[in-house]
Amino acid sequence: MKVRLPSLLYVAVLHQHSTVLPLKSNNKVYFASVKQNQLQGPIPKSLLDLQDLQFLILSQNNFSGQIPSTVCNLKTLELLDLxxxxxxxxxxxxLGEMSGLTVLDLNNNRLSGTINTTFNTENQLNIINLYGNKLKGKVPPSLINCRYLEFLDLDNNELNDTFPSWLGGLPGLKILSLRSNKLHGPISDSRTDNLFAQIQNTEYVADASSGVYANTLIVTTKGLDLELPRVLTTYMIIDLSRNRFEGYLPSIIGDLAGLRMLNLSHNGLEGIIPTSLQHLSVLESLDLSSNKIGGEIPQQLASLTFLAVLNLSHNHLVRCIPKGKQFDTFDNSSYRGNDGLRGLQLSKDCGGDDGVPQATTPVELDDEEEDEGDLISWQAVLMGFGSGLVIGLSIIYIMLSTHYLVCFLRMVVKFEQRIVTTMERHKKRY
Structure with a gap:
């Protein structure tokens, strides 16, 4: 028995071990979802013939083969989740030429080659998720045309490029995740107007989508991968971890006042932690672990009252861990692997009550300073000798007046011996 559905608007097959309904091109279907089944084989051609389709969700199945280019014939398509x-x-x-598409989700597949998609200036993309594929080459420069883009996830691929600082020119970008690639070079400090403008804003607007698509992001916190559901409604994130970035931490990061998570771990970054990070007033997670960062932990970071996760382990940090507020809540796992770092968390005393370690190494003087020190020493000796002379003459007068001449002579002999001994020691020094 055949089922005729000439005016069907909605097709959803959820959590079933089923095949896709045999739909015809004259069916008016606006929404099709067969999410989280065990469907196999190529993407059904019948779905790609539905010219009125607006939402196509085929995620969490076992579809195989290539993505047919005929998907681009769906002129009304707004959401594509494969x-x-x-x-x-x-x-x-x-795919970059589909003017109505707002969500492109191709995560966790086996897609390979370069991202040769050309995104034109007419695209409406809000979300691009290419996480967990085998994509190579460079981050496509045409992404700069995605002026409505809020979420870009290129995690866990094999991209080999320098830091795409030009992405900072995207006015609406809230989440940038490039972790676990082969990106290299410095994280540029190019102070352009409106750099990551949306992340600079501490206020955010909740996602007003219909709820048919729940976007997620995998983040790494202290070595654990966590999934953040509906991430656009709550987070502004930059994750550049597990790449090959080097150079200094750019102080311009402190301008991104709306940032809630920053992960630059497992790179080759050096220099110091910029004090400008104190301006990230809503920052909840900061991970700079496994780099070559040196210097002290800025005391100003204690003002970050929302900071719940801190990982500075395995760097070259020195001196004392700041005290107070959030820093009193972090354990030794946040700091281990910094041999020069001290604090109660590492069972290494910082010294004084103010947390400043006491100097224990002697200061070496040059020849000029040493001569000046000797001059001061001999001035002190002469001052002492003058005072002693006055006292000595007084004693001599008393002894002579009381006829203790023998005792006086003995004292003179001993005094003379002491002077000779002192002079001989001085000669040996030089």
Whole structure:
């Protein structure tokens, strides 16, 4: 028995071991979801013939083969979610030319090659999620045309490029995740107007989507991967961890006042922690672990009252861990692997009550300073000798007047011996 559905608006097959309904192109279907089934084989052609389709969700199945370029013929498509399948091949170039598409989610597949998609200036993309594929090459420069982009996740690929600082020119970008790639070079400190403008704003607007698509982001906190559901409604995040970035931490990061999570761990960054980070007033998680960062931990970071996760381990930090507020809540796992760092968390005393360690190494003087020190020493000797002379003459007068001449002579002999001994020691020094 055939089922005829000439005016069907909604197709959803959830949590079933089923096949896709045999739909015809004259069916008016606006929404199709077969999420989280065990569907196999190529993406059904019948779904790609639905010219009125606006939402296509095929995620968490076992679809295989390449993504057909005919998907770009769906002119009314707004959401394309093919995540968590076994799709391979390259990303169709035409996907960046779909003017109505707002969500492109191809995460956790086996897509390879370069991201040769050309995003034109007419695109409406809010979300691009390419996490967990085998994509190589550079971050496509045409992404700068995605002026409505809020979420960009290129995690866990094989991208080999320098830091795409030009992404800071995207006015609406809230979340940038590039972790676990082969990106290298310095994190540029190019102070352009409106750099990551949305992240600079401490206020945010809740996501007003219909709820049919729940975007998630995998973040790493102290070595653990956590999944953040509906991340656009609550977080502004930069994750550049597990790459090959080097150079100094740019102080411009302190301008991103709306940032809630910052992860630059497992790179080759050096220099010091910029005090400008104190301006990240809503920061909840800071991970700078496994770099080559030196110097002291800025005391100003104690003002970050929202900071719940801190990881500065395995760097070259020295001196004392700041005291007070949030810093009193972090244990030794936040600081281990910094041999020069001291504090109660590491069972190493900082010295004085003010947390400043006492100097224990002697200061070496140059020849000029040493001569000056000797001059001061001999001035002190002469002053002491003068005072002693006055006292001595007084004693001599008393002794002579009382006829203790023998005792006086003995004292003179002893005094003479002491002077000779002192002079001989002085000669040996030089």
């Amino acid at each position: 995540g968590s399948n076994n799709l391979n091949g390259t990303i169709p170039q035409c």
